[in-house]
Amino acid sequence: MRLLTLGLGKRGCGIVELLHKKGERVNNISLFKCYAVHQEHPFLSRLNITPSNKFTAWLDDFEAGKSVLNTIFSRNEFFEATLLITDILDSYSYEFAKRIGEEMLSISDDPVIQLVLMPTLEYGSDYEEIRRRLKVLTDYSHFMLLFEERDGVNNLILNSLNMLSLVGEIDLKKRVSGEVVIDTSDVFNSFMKGGLSAVGYAYSEIKRGIADRIMFWKKDENPGKKAERMKNLLVKAMEENLSARCDLETAKSALVLFGGNPEDITMDGMFSCLTYIDRLFPRVELRYGDYPVPGASRLNAMVLFSGMTGFKF
Numbered sequence: 001m002r003l004l005t006l007g008l009g010k011r012g013c014g015i016v017e018l019l020h021k022k023g024e025r026v027n028n029i030s031l032f033k034c035y036a037v038h039q040e041h042p043f044l045s046r047l048n049i050t051p052s053n054k055f056t057a058w059l060d061d062f063e064a065g066k067s068v069l070n071t072i073f074s075r076n077e078f079f080e081a082t083l084l085i086t087d088i089l090d091s092y093s094y095e096f097a098k099r100i101g102e103e104m105l106s107i108s109d110d111p112v113i114q115l116v117l118m119p120t121l122e123y124g125s126d127y128e129e130i131r132r133r134l135k136v137l138t139d140y141s142h143f144m145l146l147f148e149e150r151d152g153v154n155n156l157i158l159n160s161l162n163m164l165s166l167v168g169e170i171d172l173k174k175r176v177s178g179e180v181v182i183d184t185s186d187v188f189n190s191f192m193k194g195g196l197s198a199v200g201y202a203y204s205e206i207k208r209g210i211a212d213r214i215m216f217w218k219k220d221e222n223p224g225k226k227a228e229r230m231k232n233l234l235v236k237a238m239e240e241n242l243s244a245r246c247d248l249e250t251a252k253s254a255l256v257l258f259g260g261n262p263e264d265i266t267m268d269g270m271f272s273c274l275t276y277i278d279r280l281f282p283r284v285e286l287r288y289g290d291y292p293v294p295g296a297s298r299l300n301a302m303v304l305f306s307g308m309t310g311f312k313f
Contacts, residue, residue, distance in 0.1 A: 019035025252307030
């Protein structure tokens with residue numbers, strides 16, 4: 001999935017810089033078309049991204065958002081959705097998210113996703129303002145994906161976006177398909193309009209000895225152990241590494257993704273994960289799939305919950 005990715009404000013630009021450096025590439029093509037937008041030229045000049053992909057724009061220039069998009073569209077790049085990275089309490093970032101979101105909705109039918117960076121959610125002076133601004137941003141996007149500020153949030157954003165971006169991509173060198181092949185429409189159908197979305201992510205390093213790499217000596221791991229590992233990863237993603245404390249009981253949709261060595265991903269493990277979610281949230285609409293990476297030593301698990309209506313403290 002190719003994403004037109006705009007970082008708005010300092011935090012948004014920082015995430016875009018990270019995606020520019022470490023975002024997934026397939027067939028030597030970056031899945032993230034990264035652009036940075038801010039009003040401070042010295043700050044932009046320090047970002048390690050393509051110079052022509054940095055835009056200096058001021059809030060008092062009401063045509064700035066349109067000008068940025070006109071420049072981007074003139075390059076005739078292919079993308080399937082727009083990702084706006086917005087710091088909810090940064091007035092510059094928030095205002096430009098509205099302007100660019102509104103412009104994108106008027107000129108394109110492709111999905112517009114607001115990736116919203118929020119402070120740690122606690123009851124306090126900013127809580128009602130956060131809720132108000134989130135409600136406003138729903139008018140300038142199709143979907144809202146939330147991330148609370150905390151230790152490791154940048155890696156959580158990078159890892160989860162990398163997994164989402166690989167959906168629907170075919171690596172011509174691998175010549176291998178997953179257990180359950182899904183495409184970009186499954187991702188977009190998993191996002192629910194008008195609701196909040198959050199992701200959970202976890203991974204496990206799988207150690208293999210030299211003998212495991214030689215087909216003659218290779219011994220298959222117990223299938224039950226593989227399934228249990230997949231379920232444990234899913235539970236960890238949901239309980240320990242959710243991007244925002246949304247109320248999962250109000251979720252209308254869930255998307256389960258696994259990425260790694262095809263030998264470590266089984267249908268028994270997948271169905272074990274789906275059964276676990278279904279028992280917890282029987283009304284949720286489930287989708288699932290995997291992305292094979294032959295020879296990978298890491299098994300990745302991600303779950304996207306969408307359509308939620310509030311937070312749970």
